[in-house]
Amino acid sequence: MLDSTAAVLLARTARAQRDGRVPSLVAGVVRDGGLVWSAGRGAIEEPHRDVQYRLGSISKTVTAITVLRLRDEGLLDLGDPLERHLPGTPLGDRTLGQLLSHLAGAGSESPGQWWERTPGTTLEGLALSDADVVLPAARRFHYSNLGFGLLGELVARARGRSWSEVARDEVLLPLGMRRTTPRPDGRAAQGYAVHPWADVTQVEPEHHAEVMAPAGQLWATADDLARLGAFLLGDTGDVLSPDTVEEMTLPAGIDSSAPGWSSYGLGVQVQRTADGTVLVGHGGSMPGFLAGLWVDREEATGALAMGNTTSGLDGGLPAGLLADVRAAEPRVVDAWEPTPSPVPLELLGPWYWGPSPYVLRAVPGGLLHLGGLGRPGRSSRFRPGPDGTWTGLDGYFAGETLRLDPVALNLATFVLTRTPYDPTAPVPGGAGDWA
Template identity: 45%
Template sequence: MTRLEAATALALSHRLATEQSEHRLPSVVAGVVRDDELVWSDACGTLDGRPDSTVPDASTQYRLGSISKTFVAVELMRLRDEGRLDLGDTIGTHLPEVDFGQVTVAQLLTHTSGLQAETDGPWWERAPGEPWDALVASSPQLRFTPGTRFHYSNVGYAVLGEVVARLRGEPWHAAVKAGILDPLGMARTTVRPEPPVAPGLAVHPFADVLLPEPEHDAVALAPAGQLWSTVTDLARWATFLGGHTGDVLSSKTLDEMLHPVAINDVPDAAWSGAHALGWQMWNVEGRRFAGHGGSMPGFLAVVRVDVTSGDGVVLLTNATSGLGTGATDLLNLLAEAEPHPPEPWSADATQVEALELTGEWFWGTQRFTLALQPDGGLLLGTPGEGRGAHFVRSDDGWIGLEGYYAGEPLTVRRDADGRPIQLDLASFVFTRAPYDPAAEIPGGLDPEGWR
């Protein structure tokens, strides 16, 4: 069991209290996870925002808003892994009644379908919802050509929720409960609020007064933001995102979900985030984060995980607006106060079999260094710089993981004595010397050689 130092816990609690006080949040609850467990949690304020009232705790429900979308996305990937659908499927394949049948499952997951952001009816987050047939009858429109840009769409996740329902033969939330929540032990994550629960509140921007926000079943739009949860349950979801997926999802599929696909680009501003298959992604000074934010009238929520360390933070508050950087600061504070120790170096005799591949290789006249990695893979150059890439073993050789050579096979060619003299990679040839005559160079070599 991981235990934080008392000073670290005190600093985390102080930062949470500062968030509640300075940003005038009726109540706020938060937790941090490390090594597959909730290692700290605390709460500040009261449920109704008034002195001497009920204080929330890690078992109090708050509405998750758009974090609900991540559960829909994982259930869709489970269906994909079962062979029930393909990410390249057009939505019309599964929902023939829609007018935008040409968009794909992947485009809806990544908010690149071009589908309109909201419904044409009343503000759905504050009004009673309508069934799927009514949503279809309203004829949602494409705002952009599918696949050409990022455009966040709540309507898109209503569509994905219906796909889950059709393929599972039960409501989307029942499928999520059976396939995700129950196996992960998330018994306090529900589609409607179950006491103890925080009321949704709006805080006046110019006065210290409150206004209760309405709560309705969003029905067809529910997959976009309906779920309620607690710090304890959402912490389990953060550890799931950190790689502890249990039997719910394979680690390979989770890795696939965390590949940034669409940049959330704002003109005249540096982009700071991207969207993957159901998850939001951030790259902050070399640290890669995944998670999602949530916003509904009366509630704000955050789950964010450092995908390298697995450390994560969850934060829930019952305010319509006003949340600051508390969630990010809590995660940074944990990393600074108690950094993970580096993995100790040790020799690996299994690398001997591939040792002959290491050293200098040339693509034409450009020099690359190839080195073995602790995970048993190969590192050609520096990933992110030029044609550098990391490779892992496959049945036939090696497969690239990132950059230009992602998914591309690398094959080793040998001379008559079995020595490696050539690397074939995406039709390119790497040799031990620039245009080595011992290798087969596409296009051949000038018979007079270098001059």
């Protein structure tokens, strides 16, 4: 970072620490695989990058990675019911994909005492009942710590060892996150609650969450959390394929063409800000700690913040840091170079969906893009398949099949023609005369 940029970032971080009355705060910016700027404020200065803070629900991203590794190995499918891999729970008919995206209708918390402030127990010790199913499946988003506890238990049983061991050996160590642990280890911040009406603090308890650990147990340093940010930016270290990471970032149950939204993918939160920027990451909270990690994949930049307070830290700090960097040091994109079209040029250009004009373009990466011409319209990118068809990647036609023909484009029963309702094309319902 330029000195001028660093000064702006430090000013924003310092204000967040003071205004939020956070005993200590570490913030950082991620580029090129790690931290390129960081600062510690409050009761911690140097070496702030090697102090562990509790990540809270950012742990869910790591849990999702362990599940997706099993899926990519062919050991499970996201459409599988939980019962197939973790029998005996009242959520057995809910799918793994629904659990990963908080669409399973599982209770937000585990039964019994407040799990974040009391020692944990086993799955059997939770004694789950029908009361822990609070909504029908796939009807609405309902954030569930319990759901991720169940996913972690599934991973543990599939691998024959604890979830934390699987996460360590298959995710954390391969990514170089050697200071990320299920309990504080070495130099770690003490968690505090700050009184709402006075500048005094109280120590918050810390226990092993046991079966609920996959929902919020991990502790990490700024350097390690930056590596997770680099992973979300595409530096996957062979832990997952880039295609699977891309799959994680797809928002569930939302029209992503809308101007502004907030959603959830597979183990990550996804949101589009007011200026159209799409951010991927996760927030985290546990008694005594707040954390956030967000990346802008278009800018190849991430930002993080970790503080040792139960409440008060502005959750928008990472997004603010990203906006500062985007304004002061925007990414210089690669130079444009000519590339061959993936289809004959005569197939590109204007097409008509009935009377509505669309345009088919070749775009980088060997893809096609179909979208409105001169007016809003449904749009999607398509990638080629082995049989000559094209599959929608995003937008309205995600997952749908596009078939190319010089006379007509066939897409999800729609027929697009070279002129509005071309009478020489096989238009369903036929084409009459224009008068």
